[in-house]
Amino acid sequence: IRKTVLRCSAPYPLEGLVRREIDAAGAVLLEVAHGNDVVFAFSLPEAEAAAFAARLNETGHGRIAWLRDEDENEGGRA
Numbered sequence: 001i002r003k004t005v006l007r008c009s010a011p012y013p014l015e016g017l018v019r020r021e022i023d024a025a026g027a028v029l030l031e032v033a034h035g036n037d038v039v040f041a042f043s044l045p046e047a048e049a050a051a052f053a054a055r056l057n058e059t060g061h062g063r064i065a066w067l068r069d070e071d072e073n074e075g076g077r078a
Helices: 012-024 046-059 069-073
Strands: 003-010 028-034 038-045 065-067
Touching: 003 012, 003 046, 012 028, 012 038, 012 046, 038 046
Parallel strands: none
Antiparallel strands: 003 038, 003 065, 028 038
């Protein structure tokens, strides 16, 4: 099964929600960084990534920011 790594940031009040969604999806949490927001890195099957991102966007009410590697190098701005 091909896996993909996703990175997102969320405000502190949504940290528990993101952790629960990652766990419920069976994704593997790779890294969590606490700064202005909470940044998560996790892996899950490539085929499930789009549906997971859509679900997290919906449950996070648009407050989840998806990061690319170059975004993190620029201070985490998406």
